[in-house]
Amino acid sequence: MLLGVITLFPDMFQSIVRYGIVGRAIRRGILSIKLWNPRLFTYDRHHSVDARPYGGGPGMLMMIEPLRNAINQAKDELGNNIKVIYLSPQGRKLKQKYVYKLAYDHQKLILVCGRYQGIDERLIQTEIDEEWSIGDYILSGGELAAMVLIDTISRVLPGVLGNQDSKESDSFSKERLDCPHYTRPETFDGMKVPSVLLSGNHDEIHRWKQKQALGRTWIKRPDLLNYIQLTNEEKNLLSEFKNEYLL
Numbered sequence: 001m002l003l004g005v006i007t008l009f010p011d012m013f014q015s016i017v018r019y020g021i022v023g024r025a026i027r028r029g030i031l032s033i034k035l036w037n038p039r040l041f042t043y044d045r046h047h048s049v050d051a052r053p054y055g056g057g058p059g060m061l062m063m064i065e066p067l068r069n070a071i072n073q074a075k076d077e078l079g080n081n082i083k084v085i086y087l088s089p090q091g092r093k094l095k096q097k098y099v100y101k102l103a104y105d106h107q108k109l110i111l112v113c114g115r116y117q118g119i120d121e122r123l124i125q126t127e128i129d130e131e132w133s134i135g136d137y138i139l140s141g142g143e144l145a146a147m148v149l150i151d152t153i154s155r156v157l158p159g160v161l162g163n164q165d166s167k168e169s170d171s172f173s174k175e176r177l178d179c180p181h182y183t184r185p186e187t188f189d190g191m192k193v194p195s196v197l198l199s200g201n202h203d204e205i206h207r208w209k210q211k212q213a214l215g216r217t218w219i220k221r222p223d224l225l226n227y228i229q230l231t232n233e234e235k236n237l238l239s240e241f242k243n244e245y246l247l
């Protein structure tokens with residue numbers, strides 16, 4: 001998968017291309033990232049990329065021309081029918097199921113990172129195909145949002161995560177929270193690992209993990225339960241958890 005990024009701060013992306021899962025995906029040739037800086041596509045004396053907003057208001061906006069020039073350059077290099085995504089607080093809220101879609105439905109994507117107070121609306125109307133948000137908060141730029149998107153996409157690309165299960169067991173891959181996890185020592189400050197996890201009884205262990213994941217979702221994120229259709233077995237596990245919890 002090839003991800004093109006339009007950003008005024010290309011060096012920020014060094015922080016993900018060298019390390020961890022994204023670094024591994026790049027080294028394995030599964031993912032590549034190419035950056036274009038709109039400032040290199042300005043032709044005025046001051047290389048202006050931002051300007052004051054019409055109608056007043058605080059801060060500056062990114063101008064159309066440098067962004068459009070950079071996007072066009074990216075399209076010239078990557079191909080013209082590539083989906084262009086803009087990261088902004090006004091975007092659709094990113095969820096795991098959309099990460100799979102973005103990763104599996106496209107071989108290439110272009111991510112546009114806004115700075116300042118955002119970008120001229122006419123650029124959004126003419127050049128942006130989809131607007132996405134990583135959450136309901138304001139960042140000083142779209143770069144961190146783009147890096148979050150790159151990281152979570154790279155985790156679902158085939159061949160990136162060694163043990164496929166680790167991806168599947170990720171909580172949000174089944175749109176529920178994860179079960180609790182434990183590792184050595186068996187007892188720490190008098191706190192013991194739940195005995196079922198030491199039993200070697202894989203059916204019991206799987207049942208316990210399912211029950212804990214459902215129970216924790218009910219406690220911490222009951223809203224998620226509105227979106228998932230539970231099997232009868234899952235419904236039984238959850239009511240068992242509730243009875244024990246409410247005792």
Ligand SMILES: NC(=O)c1ccc(NCc2cccc(O)c2)nc1
Nearest residue numbers: 087088114118133134139141142145
């Ligand atoms: N929640 C997000 O995905 C997100 C994305 C970008 C961003 N900052 C740049 C920006 C871009 C557009 C308008 C704007 O007001 C700020 N902040 C948060």
